[in-house]
Amino acid sequence: MNAIILTKLLIDFGLVVLIWMVQIIIYPSFLHYTSEKLSVWHPLYTRKITSIVAxxxxxxxxxSVYLMIxxxxxxxxxxxDLLLIATxxxxxxxxxISLHEKIEHNSTDRDIQTKLVKYNWVRVVxxxxxxLFNFINILAI
Structure with a gap:
């Protein structure tokens, strides 16, 4: 198996693990913070998670672009693969990013935090x- 394809699959899997942790643990936990504590924690969280996710x-x-080229x-x-990544x-x-900015500006609005959890299911999928597409592709090679 090509090393770059294996690397991509490992990155894809890492992002799957990460998004499930965000969906099941991190985003729902925002609803358990007081507004004051969330206004302190959320900016720290977004900087830290961005340094991992980005x-x-x-x-x-x-x-993916390299493989296409x-x-x-x-x-x-x-x-x-590329269409899903672009989406x-x-x-x-x-x-x-807009939802996170709204949370930073208004940590008392629980509707925004609930939307974050609800809408994030799309990214989980x-x-x-x-x-899964890349795993199946590797099996087909």
Whole structure:
């Protein structure tokens, strides 16, 4: 198996583990903080989690783009992979960053925190789909 493909699969799996932790533990925990404590914790959390998530997402995107560029023919899996990754990036940039900014500006609004948990299921599905598509692709090679 190609080392770059294996690396991508490991990154994909790491993001799956991370998104499930965020979905099951971290985001729901926001609802248990007092507004005062959340207003202190949330900015720290977003900086710390970004330092973990951003390099992984950048690596995931970079490897997928590299594989698309270096292939003479594009497989169904490569196209779906890149579309799912692009969708995830768009959702993160357009929806989730905005929700986190709203929490930072108004930590008392529990509706925003509830939306974060509810909407994040889409990213859970996306990250899991990316991993599964690539895992199936490796089995097909």
């Amino acid at each position: 390099p992984l997402m950048l690596a995931q995107l970079s490897i 270096t292939q003479l023919t594009y497989s169904f899996y490569e196209i779906i 995830n990036w768009l959702l993160t940039m357009l929806v989730f 996306l990250f899991c789909s990316i991993f």
